[in-house]
Every structure is written in C-alpha cells, then in structure tokens.
Amino acid sequence: xxxxxxxxxxxxxxxxxxxxxxxxxxxxxxxxxxxxxxxxxxxxxxxxxxxxxxxxxxxxxxxxxxxxxxxxxxxxxxxxxxxxxxxxxxxxxxxxxxxxxxxxxxxxxxxxxxxxxxxxxxxxxxxxxxxxxxxxxxxxxxxxxxxxxxxxxxxxxxxxxxxxxxxxxxxxxxxxxxxxxxxxxxxxxxxxxxxxxxxxxxxxxxxxxxxxxxxxxxxxxxxxxxxxxxxxxxxxxxxxxxxxxxxxxxxxxxxxxxxxxxxxxxxxxxxxxxxxxxxxxxxxxxxxxxxxxxxxxxxxxxxxxxxxxxxxxxxxxxxxxxxxxxxxxxxxxxxxxx
Numbered sequence: 001x002x003x004x005x006x007x008x009x010x011x012x013x014x015x016x017x018x019x020x021x022x023x024x025x026x027x028x029x030x031x032x033x034x035x036x037x038x039x040x041x042x043x044x045x046x047x048x049x050x051x052x053x054x055x056x057x058x059x060x061x062x063x064x065x066x067x068x069x070x071x072x073x074x075x076x077x078x079x080x081x082x083x084x085x086x087x088x089x090x091x092x093x094x095x096x097x098x099x100x101x102x103x104x105x106x107x108x109x110x111x112x113x114x115x116x117x118x119x120x121x122x123x124x125x126x127x128x129x130x131x132x133x134x135x136x137x138x139x140x141x142x143x144x145x146x147x148x149x150x151x152x153x154x155x156x157x158x159x160x161x162x163x164x165x166x167x168x169x170x171x172x173x174x175x176x177x178x179x180x181x182x183x184x185x186x187x188x189x190x191x192x193x194x195x196x197x198x199x200x201x202x203x204x205x206x207x208x209x210x211x212x213x214x215x216x217x218x219x220x221x222x223x224x225x226x227x228x229x230x231x232x233x234x235x236x237x238x239x240x241x242x243x244x245x246x247x248x249x250x251x252x253x254x255x256x257x258x259x260x261x262x263x264x265x266x267x268x269x270x271x272x273x274x275x276x277x278x279x280x281x282x283x284x285x286x287x288x289x290x291x292x293x294x295x296x297x298x299x300x301x302x303x304x305x306x307x308x309x310x311x312x313x314x315x316x317x318x319x320x321x322x323x324x325x326x327x328x329x330x331x332x333x334x335x336x337x338x
Contacts, residue, residue: 031162031191034202036060036301037259040156041168042148048138049094051102051148052168052189054204054257054299055110055156059086062128062299063269067277068253069290072097072131079128081266088115088125089153090297092169092189092206092255094134095143102149103129109153130295132208132253134172136181162204164190165333169255173208173334175284176222177252177291178234183224187213190330192322198308199262201315203276203322206255207330209294210234211286215328235285253293254280256326258319263307264300273298275316279323 031039036057043050062079078085091106093099107125110116116123135143152168155161164170170189177184187209193202207213212222212234223232258276273296280287280294288294298319300307 027195029193029195031193031202031204032160033195034193034200034259034301035261035306037202038156038160039162040152040154041161041163042152042155043168043171044142044148045171046138047142048172049099049134049142049144050168050171051091051093051144051152052170052206053106053149053152053156054090055153056088056299056301058301058303059088059126060299060301061264061266061269062087062297063266063273064128064295064297065270065273065277066293066295067288068292068294070253071293071295072100072253073295074100074103074129075126076128078126079266081270084266085117085126087128087299089127090257090299091127091129091149092257093129093131093144094169094172096131096133096135098143099131100129101146102144103127105146105149106153108146109150113157128297130255132169132173132206132255133251134208136251137172137174162191164188164329169206170330170334173206173330175207175209176212176224176234177210178223178237179232183226183228183232185221185224186334187221188330188334190326190328190333192325192329194318194322199310200260201319201322202259203319203326204257205323205326205330207327208252209254209284209287210252210289210291211284213327213331214283214285215324220328221331238286252291253295254284256280256296256323258296258298259301260315261302261307262300262310262315264312268312269298269300271312272316272319276319276323278320279327282320283324283327
C-alpha cells in the first residue's frame with residue numbers, strides 16, 4: 001500500500017483539474033467503485049475452469065500489450081491503435097485456446113441486450129478475450145464454452161461480482177510450475193483499485209504463472225519442494241534445466257486488465273499497458289517466458305463527459321503498483337496450500 005500512496009501522490013492532473021500543491025489525499029478503493037465496468041463470473045468447480053466477463057457499460061477505447069510467448073487471444077487486432085474499435089466487453093477464461101469459444105456466448109448475450117456495433121443489419125459486439133492454460137489443474141477435456149461465456153455475461157447484468165480467488169477465470173489458476181503441477185501452488189483472480197480526486201484506476205489480474213510470486217521482496221507463493229513442505233526456486237530450476245519441454249510448454253499465462261477513467265487515446269493506452277507490466281516483473285520471477293502468454297489490457301471506461309485528463313506516466317506508475325497489489329490478492333484469496 002505504501003508504494004500505491006507514493007505513486008498516487010505523484011499524480012498531477014492536467015488542464016487545471018488538479019494543480020500542483022493541491023493534490024488530495026490518495027484513497028485505496030474497492031474495484032466495485034470503478035465506474036463504467038461490471039464483472040460477471042461463471043465456472044465449473046469440478047473441472048477447475050471458468051470465465052470472467054468485464055462488461056463496459058459504455059463502449060470504451062482499449063489497447064493491449066503481449067509479453068509472453070504463448071498467448072491465446074481473440075479480436076485483439078480490433079483494438080489496435082490504428083483501428084480503434086470501441087470495446088464492449090473483455091473476457092478472461094481458462095481452457096487455453098479452446099476457451100476462446102466463450103466469447104461467442106458473450107457476444108450473443110450482449111446482442112440480446114441491445115449492445116454492439118450497429119452495422120445496419122445486425123448488432124456486432126466487439127469482444128476481446130485472452131485465456132490462461134488451466135488444463136493441467138482439473139479436467140483437461142472440460143473447457144469454457146459458449147454457454148459458460150453467456151452465463152458469465154448475463155451475471156454481469158445482474159450484479160457486479162468482483163470476488164477474488166477461485167472464481168471465474170481464476171478457478172484453475174496456479175503458480176510455480178517449473179517442475180510441473182505436482183510442485184505448484186494455487187492462485188486465482190485478484191483485484192486492486194485506487195482513486196485520487198476524480199481519477200480512478202482499477203486492476204484485475206488472473207495469476208497463472210510459470211514463475212514464483214513475490215510481494216515487497218518476500219516470496220508468498222510458487223514452486224514447492226517435492227514433499228510440499230517448503231518453497232523451492234523456479235529461477236534456479238530454470239537456469240539448471242536441460243529439458244527442452246520446460247521452455248516450450250505454454251502451460252501458464254497471467255492476464256491483466258487496467259481500467260481507468262483517464263481520457264487517454266488508444267496509443268496512450270498501449271503505453272499504459274506496457275508501463276503496467278512493470279508490476280508483473282516486480283512480482284513474478286521468472287516472468288515473460290516462452291511458457292507464458294502474459295498479456296496486459298488498458299481500457300478507458302465511462303461516459304466521455306465524466307473522463308478526466310491525467311498524466312500518462314503517473315497513471316502508468318500507479319497502475320504497476322496496483323498490479324502488484326492485485327497479484328498478492330490473487331494469492332491470498334485463493335489459499336496457497338491448495
């Protein structure tokens with residue numbers, strides 16, 4: 001929290017909204033306080049997989065940055081700065097590439113609710129999705145499908161379900177898999193958010209990493225010894241292995257979404273996503289390997305009349321700190337001994 005307060009104190013809003021010397025006291029807030037986004041979840045607990053839908057109440061500008069070597073994604077080109085299609089929903093799921101089927105159900109749900117780009121013939125919702133690999137945690141043959149995506153999207157209309165831990169896309173998330181699942185630990189989905197004046201930033205993380213997890217320099221989850229009595233070291237295991245499949249097995253992926261009411265362009269949002277990835281680098285070791293598909297989205301939410309001007313670098317620094325907090329939340333809310 002100290003890092004977040006320090007970062008927040010550096011935020012100076014532009015255009016006279018907030019002048020230097022008049023910076024209000026920073027506040028840590030619930031993710032549910034972020035205006036313009038509603039969360040819905042669905043999962044199969046027995047199979048160990050699920051879907052989380054972040055539905056934008058107003059279509060928003062968005063961008064994405066991919067850092068890992070094995071992403072599974074849908075429609076990310078639609079939000080590239082040179083295209084800039086307004087986003088209706090972001091979907092995180094398990095199931096690896098199979099899980100991409102969930103977006104079909106999300107799009108169907110949105111269409112039924114009158115949400116989407118009007119082509120003159122039909123509404124076409126703009127839905128982006130990224131998936132984690134969780135096939136090694138529960139069932140390898142049960143994956144998020146169209147119905148699960150539809151159920152999660154419907155849930156986002158019923159209530160804003162920003163619960164942390166083993167829910168939605170975090171149901172099958174694990175960490176510390178350098179020696180395989182037998183020495184891994186459970187993780188999940190986590191949240192963190194902050195506000196300064198009228199500026200809001202919220203972060204959601206589905207933590208499913210190859211590497212070990214640290215919070216303020218202390219290891220809090222990751223690879224265990226064979227008897228699961230103590231921590232082992234993913235970093236050392238990676239350095240000393242000669243097994244090719246350790247490097248080529250894309251069985252991980254951590255997903256991040258940064259939501260803010262800052263009035264950023266798609267190009268600025270792309271840079272924000274890149275800056276927010278510093279939180280991954282500070283919390284996960286090793287990170288951004290070929291065995292991960294680590295992906296960060298940045299999304300400007302809310303009505304255009306209620307967005308605020310903000311310093312991109314300050315928001316980026318704060319977002320990285322919130323990523324660290326959300327990662328810790330994903331660990332502690334999931335139960336690290338499972």
